[in-house]
Amino acid sequence: MEHLQAIVTGLGVGAVYALIAFGISLVYATSRTLNFAHGEVLTVGVFLALTAVFFDLPPWQGIIIGIGGAVLLGVVLEKVVFTPLKRSPESLAWLLGLLIVGAVITNGSARIWGQSAYNAEQLGIGSALGLDHIFHWGDVIFPAIYVWLFVAGVVLMVALDLLLRRTAFGRAVRAVAHSRRTAALMGIDTERTMVIAFGLSAGLGALAGIMFSPLTFVQVQLGALFTFKGLAAAVIGGLGSARGAFLGGLVLGLVEQEALIYVRAGYRDAIAFGVLILVLMVRPAGLMGRVVEERH
């Protein structure tokens, strides 16, 4: 019975991880880099939405403001930090840049919103998704919100998959990822492609954060944790594909919940990192990724 409960909770929590991972995977698909500031940007989106509602705007407007603010922040991130640092002679400058921006965002957010935990219920997402509605199968508890998060995960996965595989933007993304130079020579506006990818990624992140906010009390310090869970899910599933991100999220959620039957709850995040390191060691391209031996 406890295993069944772990599967139910694992799929629900896993869908959350997948929702975070989509944005990370999209940025990776375009730039072959891990966005170490994704969770921080996402958290700002959630807090902007909450702030708007606090100032008596209706929840749907707050949600739009939150997503819009995150998109803007994503674009700024690309323009001001990422692209300039990609040109630095030190090839890891962008990584440090993103880590620093993450820390600055968290610190700045703490100035504005303080360090305390907020209940995001004012957004009305929780009641809209049936947060109070809980199914009981014997001893197994099944909150309705898990269903919606899972459905949202599937819908976004399919949409993102179609976007990357079937559209001109998707082709541009793949071309830019392969070689920014060559793509530019082929007439692709690489800067625009990158900006769209970062903006879309941040917006997706904020949407994800707003959707799962009823499950947790939001707190500015959680940004880093969201980043690492999202990175873990994206890497485990296989970077750069929406299906990989979704699978990675579910696997991470399931493994965490299953392991928690045997170890203390405080080890949950350590388990996530353990799985991540294991996947990096055994199958660096992720579960869905293909490893092809390359010529030198």
Add this chain to the structure above:
Amino acid sequence: MRADARRRLWFLALIALPLVLRDELTQFALARVGTFAAAATGLALVSGVAGQISLGHAGLMAAGAYTSAGLAVHAGWPFAAAWAAGTALAAAVGLAFGVPSLRVRRQYLALATLGGGFIIWQIVRETGSLTGSDFGLAGVPPPSAFGHSFGPFGSAVLAMALLAVALFAAGNIERSRAGRAFRAVRDGETGAQASGISIFSTKLSAFVLSAGIAGAAGAFFAHSEGFIAPGQFDPRVSFTLLLAVVLGGLTSPYGGALGVLLILGPSELFPSAFDWLEQYQIVAWGPVALLVVFRWPDGVAGAVSRLHRRMRGASGPQDASRPGSEHSPVLGASGEKDGEPMLVVRGLGKSFGGLRALHDVSFQVRAGTIHALIGPNGSGKTTLLDCVTGSLRPGEGEIALTGRRLDGLAPHKVAALGVARTFQQVALFGSMTAEENVLVGAHLRMRGGLIVGAAGLPTAGETDAMRESWSVLSTVGLDGKERDLAQALSFGQRKRLELARALALHPRLLLLDEPAAGRNEPEILELGRFLKRLRAAGLTILLVEHHMNFVLSLADTVTVLDEGRVVAEGAPASVRSDPAVVEAYLGASGA
């Protein structure tokens, strides 16, 4: 050397610093800054010098700190024994920390090490009975020796001594044989392996060394503070350490310590003036570090050394250590009789995905000859070289060097058997000088590991190799470029430098991938004469080349590959008129 003596004075001054700063709170802060600077020096070795980024070093400090503090508090161990145990355990954890670096690099390694640090941090928080979990572990006895406990002054002196030793060792290692291997792996693993450096042991030893230093710092920190808690080692601290290394200068062994001094120094040492800075460490210094990385990739340490050089001007004894450059032959005696098969390739096959790059390739390279491998683009020539040197694992067939199987051996093992190679696109170590590149080539001919390097002892074979490196550079035509960075050389010069590095291995078999590329006609003629001299001295050469006149005038035997198969073989004259060769190059004409 004068520079060395001056360096030692600096280190002594560090240790004497607590004599000047008499205030107890300042000495307390000095101990703290000193231990973190030592930890950052450990990080600088692995992430800066060896290029293996770590975002988890606070976890290694925690491993040392909690081991030492736990043994002292719970088991009553004396300081020295507890500290040594903490250092040893951290070094052991460092071994595990380094394992992912064998599989993944750069951003993925950052993620993996972040995870490692995070896991240690969480273990500390969750094992409450031993570590005090989030409440911390109080009452850690201060550092002591022979029954005497050290107060703030003694702790500060010890911390500074720890830092001075770490800096001394790091500085020595960077210039030693082991440090050159670190830097070679950082700049290019392919080139390092071709010079006989084992990636496996280089990366792991860098991690163990670095973790040992970080653990020693962490263990000392526990005793000098008297109280430790998980918050002192959380993932943000790892990030601050990395930030310090970047700010101080990634490529310098002293960068980490300089960075810590900048980031922690003001708020720790002058709390009345800079107290407010403490909570802004990353926020305030982050953008500064970014600017530094962007404008001056070698950080504060690089800026300091440039300033230093400018102040001393041209009057300084710049080339005082120029080794005597004599034209000595650089070849080892190869023991094979001329004409006997040296390299035997039999039934070799290799596929990439569905593409067959090599199909049942067999040929022999006879000792003391120049053997050329020609064929159109994509015919499998470089793939064949990669199979011989072990950078690719062949699908079928076998490769033997004077009877010894090469297939299945790692590239550095193949190099150890006396096979040197150059690469089509050049695999040099860009941030190292031409001389150092050649010294890496002579890696296998020297002895001396990390301990010898850390102590700054001269290594056996090093002086010979140094003297020889200048004459090798001279024979390939790079006089006057000895102290230039490889990345500053032109393509043609880099091809020459790579040839020099290959010769420094004293190979029996030399594999050259398009040696004539980047040379004009007179230079190609000169290269031909040079290769003939090498052949006359007993060296066996297998070369891949497109320049047909060059090949036909030089080679004893030519093997022609087309679409992964051998289509012709023989003396240059017969190959030239072979219809299969003509077809391979010109297409099926007349059909």
